[in-house]
Amino acid sequence: MRVRLDEDACVGHGRCYEMAPEVYGEDERGHCRIEREEVPPELEEAAQIGADNCPERAISIERGARPRARED
Numbered sequence: 352m353r354v355r356l357d358e359d360a361c362v363g364h365g366r367c368y369e370m371a372p373e374v375y376g377e378d379e380r381g382h383c384r385i386e387r388e389e390v391p392p393e394l395e396e397a398a399q400i401g402a403d404n405c406p407e408r409a410i411s412i413e414r415g416a417r418p419r420a421r422e423d
């Protein structure tokens with residue numbers, strides 16, 4: 352999983368880094384700073400919670416393509 356920040360959309364509510372400080376940090380203006388772009392499996396839930404709680408939808412999550420099950 353990867354997380355990305357839309358810096359133009361972030362206004363500094365701080366919900367992301369309050370809820371998931373392992374993944375999201377705070378810059379000198381109180382805006383989000385991504386601490387880990389590549390999120391290890393054990394922090395994926397925290398990363399998702401932080402993204403879901405951003406009122407500006409400034410954090411997007413990319414999940415790697417999963418191998419598809421064969422259908423034959």
Ligand code: SF4
Nearest residue numbers: 361362364365367405
């Ligand atoms: S919750 Fe959203 S708007 Fe607030 S600091 Fe985090 S990314 Fe920025």
